[in-house]
Amino acid sequence: MKHVWFSGNRVTLLINGDAFFPRVFECIAAAEHEVLLETFIWFEDKVGLALHAALLAAARRGVQIDVTIDGYGSPDLSPAFISALTQAGVRVHVFDPSPRLWGYRTNVFRRMHRKIVVVDGTRAFVGGINYSADHLVDFGPTAKQDYTVEIEGPLVPQIQRYVRGQLLLGQREPSTLRQRLFGRAPVVPASPAPPAAGTAEALLATRDNREHRSDIERHYRIAIRGARQRVWIANAYFFPGYRLLRQLRKAAQRGVDVRLILQGEPDMPIVKIAARLLYHHLLSAGVKIHEYRERPLHGKVALTDDVWSTVGSSNLDPLSLALNLEANVIMKDRAFNLLLGEHLAQLMQSSCKEILIGDVSETGLWVRLRSFLVFHLLRHYPAWFGWLPVHTPRLTLAHTLPKQAGSDHVNEGQAS
Incomplete structure (x- = not known):
């Protein structure tokens, strides 16, 4: 997807999880058609459980939900936690899941580090905040200082289109060597462009290991x-x-x-x-x-x-x-x-x-x-770093994953 400027957006700064979590959960609760969510980290703590509850409620009223988590960043969600989502119709995709070696995660490089939410193609959130309690100020001295931006306006359908395209790219198997080496995200239609909501020009800039390396x-x-x-x-x-x-x-x-x-x-x-x-x-x-x-x-x-x-x-x-x-x-x-x-x-x-x-x-x-x-x-x-192997992004539905043994913390060797 080309990075294109869109005018007429309203952009709102959300500081820390204290501002971000209530707002994103409110928008998920109001969703009518679709929720797309990507995150590096999703922990089964009070924040992760609140997201879990919000997604379950939306799915049970018929909202189509696709969640993508990273296989390295979110390795320890319990079977019961995932099963409740999948039984409600939530599609949980795991980016590059890999078996552990003596209890340690080996899939360290080329992680899916994005944090994006798109609701009904009309509102999007992009930033650095994961779904974990350490993004709340009341977590204490190790609570993280972080930011997300909420977007309304013509850029939102383009973000929606991008996330949908990543889902299709991760699920399909390349059929030729050229597609394996230079595979591009398929063209996905976006929702109709909404009217101008503000005065900001904005674009979504992405980094991947194919077309947008730098x-x-x-x-x-x-x-x-x-x-x-x-x-x-x-x-x-x-x-x-x-x-x-x-x-x-x-x-x-x-x-x-x-x-x-x-x-x-x-x-x-x-x-x-x-x-x-x-x-x-x-x-x-x-x-x-x-x-x-x-x-x-x-x-x-x-x-x-x-x-x-x-x-x-x-x-x-x-x-x-x-x-x-x-x-x-x-x-x-x-x-x-x-x-x-x-x-x-x-x-x-x-x-x-x-x-x-x-x-x-x-x-x-x-x-x-x-x-x-x-x-x-x-x-x-x-x-x-370009010499390191580049693999086609692989998404696996969570209910098809083998049970992983052992656990270790995300901060061991990987920035969040």
Whole structure:
């Protein structure tokens, strides 16, 4: 599917699960015809059970429901949990399910990392929030800070069309070698375009391992290259490629206010270690770095100047930029940009520690050698990761899966 701008959308920022979950459950409760849902993580906790109840109620009144979960991110839903859904008519698709080896998940790479909901082709949600209780503030010090955007207007049928196409692509078996290597999502009709609901121009940008390998990163680079006043990025897992880093440095050097909000209390320690390898390189060019210290940052949002913004599932790290299947909504809307900017400014003021170049100044042969190795990796990792096997996305209906033994937590080795 081509990434096309659509005007006339209304876009609403939802901050954390506290705003997102009630809103999406309300929309599912009001659904009349169809609910399409994709998520990386669905846990069987109070949030997951609430989603389960909302989907069951909708299915029992005749709503057609397709749910896609990731085989790595959501490995431990109980048979009773899945059976209740399938018996009610919910089609639960598992992306790339794989057997475990000595109790460990082996399907680590090329995950379905998107978080999308489309209701009746009239309302959509795209963002980074999974269905788990750790996205609620009352979860405590390890509750995640995250974002979703709600969309109404002409973009929604295109998101619906995209998700339907992914379902068909995952279910069909390629018949030729060319289709196996270069398979494209089938053309799927969208619902009729609704009337304009707002003033935002918006597009759905996706990343896959076929036709759209670097589209999300490319949109970031274009926006940064064109920025004249500010570039503010809040991203949980930050270790981007060399070209994006170069655009950030160039923007700061020409006087743009470039600020990064990164994890100061990460859910995985390696995240902070990797990001800090880049600090001196960025700070020396004038980029400002703020570490979010209140709790783990899970967001993937950005803005430039006073119009462009993005919210989605894509981190700025090798997994998201070179391997995983991702989705971001990119918007041109002054009101949304202003609101997101005010929120990020408040985060930086009240919940972040600014990192100064004196905090990371280092000298010595090891530092120079480490920098050389890091930037050699950053220059070439998209090509290197491209050597990993690319398989046609495979969706399996949950009721056909063999029972898996053992369990382990999603945060072991995979960003969420």
